[in-house]
Amino acid sequence: NAGVTQTPKFQVLKTGQSMTLQCAQDMNHEYMSWYRQDPGMGLRLIHYSVGAGITDQGEVPNGYNVSRSTTEDFPLRLLSAAPSQTSVYFCASRNSYSTDTQYFGPGTRLTVL
Amino acid sequence: RKEVEQDPGPFNVPEGATVAFNCTYSNSASQSFFWYRQDCRKEPKLLMSVYSSGNEDGRFTAQLNRASQYISLLIRDSKLSDSATYLCVVGAGKSTFGDGTTLTVKP
Numbered sequence: 001n002a003g004v005t006q007t008p009k010f011q012v013l014k015t016g017q018s019m020t021l022q023c024a025q026d027m028n029h030e031y032m033s034w035y036r037q038d039p040g041m042g043l044r045l046i047h048y049s050v051g052a053g054i055t056d057q058g059e060v061p062n063g064y065n066v067s068r069s070t071t072e073d074f075p076l077r078l079l080s081a082a083p084s085q086t087s088v089y090f091c092a093s094r095n096s097y098s099t100d101t102q103y104f105g106p107g108t109r110l111t112v113l
Numbered sequence: 114r115k116e117v118e119q120d121p122g123p124f125n126v127p128e129g130a131t132v133a134f135n136c137t138y139s140n141s142a143s144q145s146f147f148w149y150r151q152d153c154r155k156e157p158k159l160l161m162s163v164y165s166s167g168n169e170d171g172r173f174t175a176q177l178n179r180a181s182q183y184i185s186l187l188i189r190d191s192k193l194s195d196s197a198t199y200l201c202v203v204g205a206g207k208s209t210f211g212d213g214t215t216l217t218v219k220p
Contacts, residue, residue, distance in 0.1 A: 033208075042117075042200055042210035043157065058207060090156055094205075102208070104156035 001026050006091050006105035013081040013112045021076040021108050023091030031094045032074040033058070033102070034066065036087040043090060049074055081112045114139060119201050119211035127219055130191045134214050136201030137183045145205035146177055148186050151198045151213065160186075160199070191218045 007022045025032065030051045035043035035058075045058030049068040063085060065077040074093075078085060088109050092102040119136045126132050138146075146163035161168065163175040163184050174187040188195055196218045201211035 031206075035210075040212065042212045044210070045207060048207065059209075088154075101159045102157075104158070106156055107154075 003027065004091055004093055004103050004105035006089075006108050008108060009106065010109050011111070013078070013110065015081060015083060015112060017078075017081050019078050019081065021078070021089055021091075021110075023074045023076065023105060024072050025074075025091075025093040025103070026072065027093060027095065027103065028071060029093035029095045029103075030071065031096060032068070033092045034064070034074070034076045035090045035092065036060065036085075037090060037107075038087050046076065046089075078110075083112045086110060086112045115211075116140060116209045117201055117203050117211040119199075119214050122198075122213075122215040124214065124216045125219060126191055126216070128191055128193060130218075131187065131189050132191060132216060133188075134186045134199055134201075134216075135183055136185070136211055137181075138201075138203045138209075139182070140203065141179075141182060143203045145203070146175075146184050147202040147208075148173075148175060148184075149200040149202055149210075151200055153197075157200055188216075191216075193218050193220065 004025045033048040034046040037043045047066040049055045088107045090107050091105040094102045148160040149157040150160045151157040163177045167176045172189045176185045198213040198215045200213045
C-alpha cells in the first residue's frame, strides 16, 4: 500500500491564482481531512469528509473548497490564492470517525507570492 | 484561550534524561486524546493514544487527568532519536492540535 499520497510536493503561486492540491489514499478509509501548518504552530483543520459525497468545514475553511466523489480521493482547491495561504498542507485519513490513528501524507509546501 | 495548549519549548536535555510534557484542553466533553511525533518538515505520526487508566509503551508513558483537563507524556532514558516535536491532539473526529513542544536530546 502507498498509504496517503499528496501532489505536488512543492508549489509556488502568484496572488489570485487558483490550484488544486491532490490527495489520495489506498487504504479504503472513510474519513479524510485537510490541515494546514504554519511555522511554529500545530495543524489546523481546513475541511474534512466522513465518506464519499459528504464534506464539512473545519476550523479555517475560508478560501478553500473540497469535494469527495470517491473514497480514495479528496482534492483541496484554492480559489484565489493569497499570501496568507502560504503554509504546509497535510492530508490525512482514518478508517472510521473514532479510530485512533490518522495517517498523514508527506505534505505540500505552498508559497504564495 | 486556545482549545489545546502545550508546554512552551524548546526542551534541551542530555541523553538518558527523563522529560515530561504537559498539555491542557478546554473542552471537558472530549473523549479522545493522542500524542503525535513530528520530525522536521515531515508529516506527523502517531506516537501513542492516551487512555483514562494511563498507558505505557516502552520508554513512553501517557497519562490523562480528566478532572484537571490535562494529559501528559513522560519519556524516560531519552535517546538522540527522540529529538522531534511532540504534538498533543484532542478529539478523534474534528481533531484539535496543540502547537507542539520541541525536544532536543544532546549527547
